[in-house]
Ligand code: HEC
């Protein structure tokens with residue numbers, strides 16, 4: 456008698472342990488590493504046009520080679536031609552996450568993050584999560600360049616071709632090259648762990664029903680910027696006084712900009728044919744030209760860039776305000792003035 460009660464007691468414990476562990480398991484098996492499009496797909500969102508039809512490691516590697524080195528070994532076993540003689544994509548675009556919070560384009564948060572992690576601070580937006588954006592060459596790029604960028608603003612493949620040919624002073628990509636770069640973007644997309652989700656939101660995601668679920672799609676999409684905004688700034692009205700709205704510059708910050716941004720292209724052997732360094736003489740030249748009609752006027756060079764002209768295929772892209780704020784430009788100025796003394 457005593458024996459059978461014990462057995463019954465044990466088995467009740469056993470069953471409840473089993474039941475409990477079944478409840479403990481989240482309904483959906485997502486992890487921090489799950490790519491965002493995998494989640495969106497699970498919640499019924501159609502995949503974008505730029506989703507690769509087929510993808511494997513070899514194709515992704517080709518894409519990565521093209522982005523980092525400008526060429527790769529093609530499907531026919533031969534070395535491909537350089538996309539550009541002057542730049543690689545990473546001369547102007549960072550390949551890894553650059554905004555600490557993906558919802559905001561805050562150039563100061565980005566600069567601090569870049570300084571902490573020794574990243575570049577560049578005119579082009581990052582390739583990390585570029586596949587998760589839904590429009591490209593936005594705002595003032597469309598306003599200013601119109602028909603040239605219109606198709607590119609709606610299609611990542613077109614945007615890539617435009618940049619390979621025009622921004623890179625290079626050539627259009629062959630189909631296999633374009634597919635490889637798109638596959639590389641796809642492999643470099645945002646992951647669940649990158650999003651700033653509260654514990655409750657994480658639980659909701661884990662327990663949400665899959666299939667068409669617009670609530671979960673909206674939740675996910677609210678956690679990252681779906682385009683990289685671009686507002687073209689202006690030089691201040693009075694160059695000597697600087698921007699009227701800005702009280703004073705911070706030279707420490709200006710130093711970060713000079714080193715992580717300007718020097719990344721202008722140091723000896725950088726992508727610009729014109730190199731400068733960090734000597735008093737270099738800073739004096741910049742200081743002397745503030746307010747002058749000169750390429751060395753930092754306000755004009757930052758806000759307008761330079762143009763590729765005949766016999767001069769290299770040019771410097773402008774920095775939109777989202778890529779360098781007016782405050783940061785004043786920071787650069789006071790740094791230059793301080794070092795020129
Ligand atoms: C000389 C600088 C430069 C080079 C080299 C360059 N780009 Fe760009 N690219 C830019 C700038 C500036 C923009 C517009 C700002 C931005 O990134 O959104 C841009 C935009 C883009 C965009 C649209 C991004 C968006 O979200 O709006 C894509 C895609 C792109 N480039 C791909 C490439 C690829 C691929 C290469 C290499 C084959 C390349 N770029 C080389 C400067 C460059």
Ligand code: HEC
Nearest residue numbers: 546547716717720726727728729750751756761769770771
């Ligand atoms: C993505 C690369 C890149 C970055 C970043 C960059 N530049 Fe340039 N810059 C160039 C290129 C390319 C040229 C065109 C000159 C050439 O190489 O033929 C140029 C031209 C210039 C010139 C004109 C030189 C002349 O004699 O005509 C100045 C001055 C200059 N840049 C300053 C800056 C400053 C200041 C910064 C930082 C705020 C900066 N650049 C950031 C690539 C870059």
